[in-house]
Amino acid sequence: MSENHDFPDVGRPVMSGNNHSVGKTGRPIVYVSRTETFSACHRLHSNHLSDEENFKTYGKCNSLNGHGHNYKVEVTCRGPVNPVTGMVVNLTDLKQYMENAIMKVLDHKNVDKDVPYFKDVVSTAENIAVFIWEQLCEYLPCGILYEVKVHETDKNVAFYRGEGLDVNNGLPGR
Secondary structure, three states: OOOOOOOOOOOOOOOOOOOOOEOOOOOEEEEEEEEEEEEEEEOOOOOOOOHHHHHHHHHHHHOOOOEEEEEEEEEEEEEEOOOOOOOOOOHHHHHHHHHHHHHHHHOOEEHHHHOHHHHOOOOOHHHHHHHHHHHHHOOOOOOOEEEEEEEOOOOOEEEEOOOOEEOOOOEEOO
């Protein structure tokens, strides 16, 4: 086997104990994450429930005036390491994508009133994770987004990996 000194991993077999760490290209599959924080308020309230049912379901989080959080969002991309750049995704690009898809849309906003997506969707951490996934899919190369993790509090975390999406339109399957 000839050696390529410019790209030492090109042409060399990657030894792995399982099939999950090596892609179809024979290059290692790596997970890369970036974290951002944003502040936003919301009210957990479903238009499909009565006021009494909403209070029973959401408790104090159904307060008429809403409440706020300092959210932490972790975005993880997955893919083979590019032998030329040494990257799965350019972190400068990912930072800009997150700025456009998350920060400009959600930071210092009333999620229920300022984000049209949540007009008829309850603004739970779960739905915020799905929303962020869909937003990021508009920017990231197809198939590279692995996980969106939303920390609503230190104790409450929702993560989403794209399950249930209709690959034709990027919307949750119906």
